[in-house]
Amino acid sequence: MIVSNSKANVGPSLTHQLCTQQLGGFQNVGATVKQFKNFQREMKCLMNSHDGEMFKSRLDTLAETKGLHFVYEKDSKNALTRIFWTNCDMQRAYALFGDGVSYDPTYGTNKYNMTFTPFTGIDHHKRSITFACALIEHENDESFMWVFDQFLAAMGGKEPNYIITDEDPGIIKAIQGELADEEVEEEGDEDEE
Structure with missing residues (x-):
């Protein structure tokens, strides 16, 4: 009880x-x-002492029953350092309303000092809608790049037309790094033709 x-x-x-x-x-x-x-x-x-395992086990159950998609990374001590998740409904909402995305990491107020980073948008009723979420241990360009990579992979590579975010240098660097990588790939494709 x-x-x-x-x-x-x-x-x-x-x-x-x-x-x-x-x-x-x-x-x-x-x-x-x-x-x-x-x-x-x-x-x-x-x-x-087992909360990371319990969290992953819960996500595994949700993946089997509710179509949850998640990816995570652990450190050398087997502690979760990054986790990204979305589900079928969120992915469907992104396909419909993903032209513009807001990405605003929150202050890490949980007991694990991890930052909650949701991807949100607006539906046709002007209500906020969540497309995906992540928890990251460090707010740096490497973590943000990892989150953006996971987001694009989960959303079938479809990029939003615009992203609204704060002026965090790590986020800006990650977004610019993502764009720079794509430009290099496109230039490489043109050279081959």
């Missing part, structure tokens, strides 16, 4: 109260509030 309730953001104290009500009194619970709190703390410690 502690595990199930913690998934719904119900803390150990309230869980203990619920158990007390269900079982007809404190004497029937078999544990104190402090023991409930200790169990939850130990559970979180155990989960923190």
